[in-house]
Amino acid sequence: MKPVKPASSAYLDRRRQEVEHFLAHEALGTRSEYRLDEAMRYSLLNGGKRLRPLLTLAACDAVGGLREHALPFAAAVEMIHTYSLIHDDLPAMDDDMLRRGKPTNHVVYGEALAILAGDALLTEAFHVIARCSRANGLSGQRAMRALGEIAAAAGARGMVAGQAADMEAEHHEVDLPTVEFIHIRKTGELIRAAVRSGAIVGGASDPQLRALTRYADCLGLGFQVADDVLDVAASSKVTGKTRGRDQQRHKATYPAILGAGAARARALELISEAVAALKPLGSKAGPLRTIATGVSTRL
Numbered sequence: 073m074k075p076v077k078p079a080s081s082a083y084l085d086r087r088r089q090e091v092e093h094f095l096a097h098e099a100l101g102t103r104s105e106y107r108l109d110e111a112m113r114y115s116l117l118n119g120g121k122r123l124r125p126l127l128t129l130a131a132c133d134a135v136g137g138l139r140e141h142a143l144p145f146a147a148a149v150e151m152i153h154t155y156s157l158i159h160d161d162l163p164a165m166d167d168d169m170l171r172r173g174k175p176t177n178h179v180v181y182g183e184a185l186a187i188l189a190g191d192a193l194l195t196e197a198f199h200v201i202a203r204c205s206r207a208n209g210l211s212g213q214r215a216m217r218a219l220g221e222i223a224a225a226a227g228a229r230g231m232v233a234g235q236a237a238d239m240e241a242e243h244h245e246v247d248l249p250t251v252e253f254i255h256i257r258k259t260g261e262l263i264r265a266a267v268r269s270g271a272i273v274g275g276a277s278d279p280q281l282r283a284l285t286r287y288a289d290c291l292g293l294g295f296q297v298a299d300d301v302l303d304v305a306a307s308s309k310v311t312g313k314t315r316g317r318d319q320q321r322h323k324a325t326y327p328a329i330l331g332a333g334a335a336r337a338r339a340l341e342l343i344s345e346a347v348a349a350l351k352p353l354g355s356k357a358g359p360l361r362t363i364a365t366g367v368s369t370r371l
């Protein structure tokens with residue numbers, strides 16, 4: 073595994089600040105006094121790692137694109153991720169009280185407003201793309217193509233399908249192909265769209281887009297397998313009360329099927345495949361390499 077390059081870490085810190093600024097000041101338009109606005113900001117500006125928007129910006133940079141073209145797409149992907157977390161935490165789903173160490177959206181704002189905050193974040197994600205792309209001169213063709221990638225990844229054949237399959241799996245014994253089906257959709261699709269949308273708005277060639285797609289697919293699955301492995305370690309320390317239903321029910325995870333050691337090895341293998349896929353992109357893909365190795369150092 074390659075050591076983390078200081079140049080890439082500084083790059084990622086800078087890009088993270090740009091993402092935070094854009095999310096806080098541009099993505100939701102002007103502030104309003106409504107509680108809905110407050111509920112949306114509560115979860116959107118709540119200290120996530122910003123993995124997905126960083127992937128969008130780094131993919132755009134890796135193909136020599138313009139950062140201002142990628143930022144609205146980066147924000148949109150994070151807004152969709154945030155909506156999915158709000159809804160996933162609801163009593164009807166995982167029934168979680170804590171997210172990132174703070175009370176979940178429905179605990180603070182009530183269930184009805186949390187549902188609406190999620191709905192609004194999903195819709196505003198597409199609004200920010202439309203609004204900013206018109207203003208910053210991104211070609212309509214590129215914007216529409218990248219937007220389609222994000223919509224498909226989030227929708228009925230992507231993330232929502234993964235969540236539905238995960239809920240189904242709760243009542244059955246599941247095999248590895250089923251777990252993979254769930255992981256790829258629930259987590260992998262949005263990560264793939266984060267990378268591909270950045271590459272598309274940046275003007276990637278077909279070979280560049282193929283390499284980045286392979287990177288994203290390996291990273292997306294590797295990230296979720298790593299998350300499963302870390303969850304097993306965490307759940308032995310934390311009670312079901314704070315971890316929610318997710319931790320108490322039968323779960324479709326890699327460690328549950330393969331065992332923790334083999335699941336960890338699979339995650340590491342996927343991450344090194346992600347890094348290998350970046351070879352054709354050369355040194356401009358340094359930050360994407362750093363993001364991938366950052367996932368494996370958590371293990």
Ligand code: GRG
Pocket residue numbers: 119120121122123155156157159160172231232235258259295296299
């Ligand atoms: C409700 C439609 C709908 C979908 C929910 C994202 C999701 C699907 C469920 C959340 C539960 C879960 C474990 C999802 C797997 C993806 C994942 C590891 C999410 C956490 O992503 P991070 O680590 O979170 O990037 P931060 O907090 O850094 O943003």
